[in-house]
Amino acid sequence: MKSWKEITWGGLVMEPGSSVAYETGDWRSSRPILDEEKCSNCLVCWVFCPDGAIQVENSKVVGIDLKHCKGCGICAEECPRKAITMVDECEAKAEALK
């Protein structure tokens, strides 16, 4: 890590788009689970997600970027088709290990 003499003043970040490097997924205590069957690809979740974590390709939701999804639940709340459910992060992790 850099010393105080080597960094820009005032916490300026000189590299554009560098928020990708900050993995806010570490904070998550709830995980959004997408039900592709229910999803109509209206992209309301993509519009609302504060972390740009809804992954879209060719106008279709293809997944959720868990490195950056911080588990706020906004997508689940806003989804008109109730296609996203929030589950406990620890349980989701445990499930994945099985």
Next chain:
Amino acid sequence: MSETTYVKGKVRALEGDMVVAEAMRQINPDVVAAYPITPQTEIVQTFSGFVADGLVDTEFIAVESEHAAMSSCIGASCAGARALTATCGAGLALMWEVLWCASGLRCPISMAVVNRSLSAPLNILTDQTDMMGARDAGWVQIFAENHQEVYDNAIQAVRIAEHPDIVLPIMHGLAGFVLGHTLGRVEILPDEVVKQFVGQYKPSHSLLDIDHPATFGAYDHWDYFFEHKRQQWEGMNNALKVIPEVGQEFGRLTGRYYGLVEPYMLDDADVAILIIGSATGAAKVAVDQMRADGVKAGVLKLRCFRPFPAQAVADALKGRKAVAVMERSSCFGGETSPVSAEVCSALYLRSLPIKVVTYVYGLGGRDTVPDEFCQVYRDLLKIAETGVAEPIFRYLALRDY
């Protein structure tokens, strides 16, 4: 340099607030965002008149509060603008949160603070509680004694704040009403001279520089926050060197030289008063009266409070037998006070065994007259003679019966 080579100013009689507005007109800043509050109102009122009359190129933002005034200045400064504002008392208090953003974001904003007490009881008159309350906010703080210093400080402030070794905001204080609303003699420099002295602001980074996009005000974790704070200490410490440099450069131009502190009859003094701001004149009159009676009295005026010029204060007070630190603020809970805590620290850390007492004075606009300062000198003589400083915290001209 002979005196004839100094730039001649135009002598005018102006109220202190007008003096600030006049300096701001000559500085012609990019942005002024300000909210009027007594006794600073005339600065904003006068300056907005200059804007309306087309005398400046400034973008004037009439904001809804002081918090918004400072926030707007911060935004403007981040965008690369030279931003100025003015406030006082309660207005400064309302800015408190964003004062720290201005210094942390390294926005070299200049702000006149027309010193006013903090309520309650409701009071609009002068003391220095407002700036003392903001003393740790990472702003450089200088104070004026008289109208000429109000003008000279307003001009130098811009250069100090924007100096590449500092890049911190600065507040320059002047006493509300006593200076702000009274007419005083002041030499106003030619516009062109001020323009050249302050020069063009060259920000190192700008939000509007789309070729070099940068994020201002990003979240800073435990990993770098500390390092960024360390940088602020560096800028603040550098100001101890830069303030006198700018003051000397200003002196070579105008004949009025400035430093961190200003002694009056101090070299051979046994007893000394250390004071900030407009009451210094009354203390100097008291010195003359005491000297006429054979007392070796002196004054040390503190021009700069942040950064605190500890070495300069210690050098000036060395050899004095007793010192009274005059405190025109109501800051509660310390054994001494903001100014005398610094003075005691400066003397103690240099092993100078000088008796120091604190006198709170002049709160809420109460005048302090030379006779009262003479009383302080008589108290100091007694302290010097007996070696007993207690009580170390005193109230000057308080009805205490």
